[in-house]
Amino acid sequence: MSTENLVEAEILDNIDPLRHLRVDDEAFVPVQPPTTHRQIQPLSFGDVHLDLLVDAGPGCGGIAWPAGEVLSNYLVHKGPEYLRHKRVLELGSGTGLVGLVAAKMGASKVIITDQLPLLDIMNQNVALNGLQDSVVVQELNWGSEIPSLGEIAMVLAADCVYFEPAFPLLVQTLVDLAKLAGPKCDILFCYKQRRKADKRFFALLKKQFTWSDVGEIHVEDGQERTYNREGISLYRLKAK
Ligand SMILES: C[S@@+](CC[C@H](N)C(=O)[O-])C[C@H]1O[C@@H](n2cnc3c(N)ncnc32)[C@H](O)[C@@H]1O
Numbered sequence: 001m002s003t004e005n006l007v008e009a010e011i012l013d014n015i016d017p018l019r020h021l022r023v024d025d026e027a028f029v030p031v032q033p034p035t036t037h038r039q040i041q042p043l044s045f046g047d048v049h050l051d052l053l054v055d056a057g058p059g060c061g062g063i064a065w066p067a068g069e070v071l072s073n074y075l076v077h078k079g080p081e082y083l084r085h086k087r088v089l090e091l092g093s094g095t096g097l098v099g100l101v102a103a104k105m106g107a108s109k110v111i112i113t114d115q116l117p118l119l120d121i122m123n124q125n126v127a128l129n130g131l132q133d134s135v136v137v138q139e140l141n142w143g144s145e146i147p148s149l150g151e152i153a154m155v156l157a158a159d160c161v162y163f164e165p166a167f168p169l170l171v172q173t174l175v176d177l178a179k180l181a182g183p184k185c186d187i188l189f190c191y192k193q194r195r196k197a198d199k200r201f202f203a204l205l206k207k208q209f210t211w212s213d214v215g216e217i218h219v220e221d222g223q224e225r226t227y228n229r230e231g232i233s234l235y236r237l238k239a240k
Pocket of ligand 1: 059060061062063064065066067068069091092093094095097113114115118140141142157158159160162163166169
C-alpha cells in the first residue's frame, strides 16, 4: 500500500473501524456503505447555524474535522466586522464548513477549494445553506498553479496537515497565495497535531513563514478558553 493509501486508510479506520471486515461477499461483516453516508449534520457556532451534508464516501474531507470547528468558532467570535467586505479563500475545505461560516459572517466572497472528489459535496453544502451568492467552489490541488481568483484578503486552512507527501505542496500553495495576496493578507492556519512526521511540515513552513499563536480567549460552555487546546493550535502565518 502506498504512503498515501496508508494515511487515508488510517483516517477512514477512525470513521469506520469495521470497514476492513466488509471487503467482499466472504467477509465477516456484510458490505455496508461508509458509516457516515449522506447525513445532514446541524452545526452551531454561537448565533451562526448551518446544515452540513457529510459523507465519508468522497474521502476524509467529507466529514467535519475538529480543527475546522475550532476555526469556525474563531471566525464567529471575531464578530461580523472582521470579515465584512473581505474576499476569503479556504484551502482543503472538505465539506466547505469553515468557508460557509466565513460567508455567514459577512465575507463578500468566499472561494472554497479542494480536490475534485470533494467538489460535489461542497456545492451541495453551498446550496443547502443558500450561500450561492457569496460562495464559489473551485478545484485547487496544492502545489499546482493557482487559478486567477482576484483579490484575496484572508486565507483559511483547517486540519490540512496529515499526509506527508503533500507537505511541500501545501507549503508551496501557501507561498504562492501569500505572494499573490500581498502582505496585508491574513493567513489563519488551524492545525491538529497527529503524528511526529508533522514536524517535517513545520520545518518546511519555517523556511517561508513565521507564525504566532492566536491566543485569544473566548467563552465556550460558560468557560474561558483559548483557541489552542486539545492538540489543536490556531496560528496566524506571515510570509518571510
Ligand atoms: C482532514 S480534511 C479537513 C477538511 C476541512 N478543512 C475540515 O476541517 O473539516 C483535509 C482536506 O484536505 C484536502 N486535501 C488533501 N490533500 C490535498 C491536496 N493535495 N490538494 C488540495 N486539497 C487536499 C482533502 O481532500 C480534505 O478535504
